[in-house]
Amino acid sequence: MVLVILAALWAVVLLPPLLRSRTERTNDSIGDFNFRLDALGRTNGALHLDAVRANPGEHAAKRRRDVTRALLVAVGVSGLLALATNLAVVWALHALADVALIAFGSLWAWARSVQVERALKVRPIPPRPVPARRAERPLRRVASS
DSSP: OHHHHHHHHHHHHHHHHHHHHHHHOOOOHHHHHHHHHHHHHHHTTOOOHHHHSOOHHHHHHHHHHHHHHHHHHHHHHHHHHHHHHOOHHHHHHHHHHHHHHHHHHHHHHHHHHHHHHHHHHOOOOOOOOOOSSOOOOOOOOOOOO
């Protein structure tokens, strides 16, 4: 009886949004094209290059911060849980979190040292100077055999 009531409650919660999304969704390719064309017209064809050309180094730095935070939280939570329960399995989990944090920090330091070394060794090739006025060259005919 409890399962039937639970299923009815889930149906009441989940069915209306599901039915609403099916009625709003259309498979009309012309309407979809017009919608996209209207969205393009509102932007007036202008791209915001600041948003498009984000610095990949910023994304990598954010990703490293997020991974470091997640590992620190895992170490802290597993450490507190291991102290509270004093179970061998939880201590093993805490040791695994510690190893993961140390490995990530070591790999990060190694990658940074490789990056610094590469920056010291590699010199970019300067662009060739463009002459003020190029002499127009006549087109040559090439005979093919």
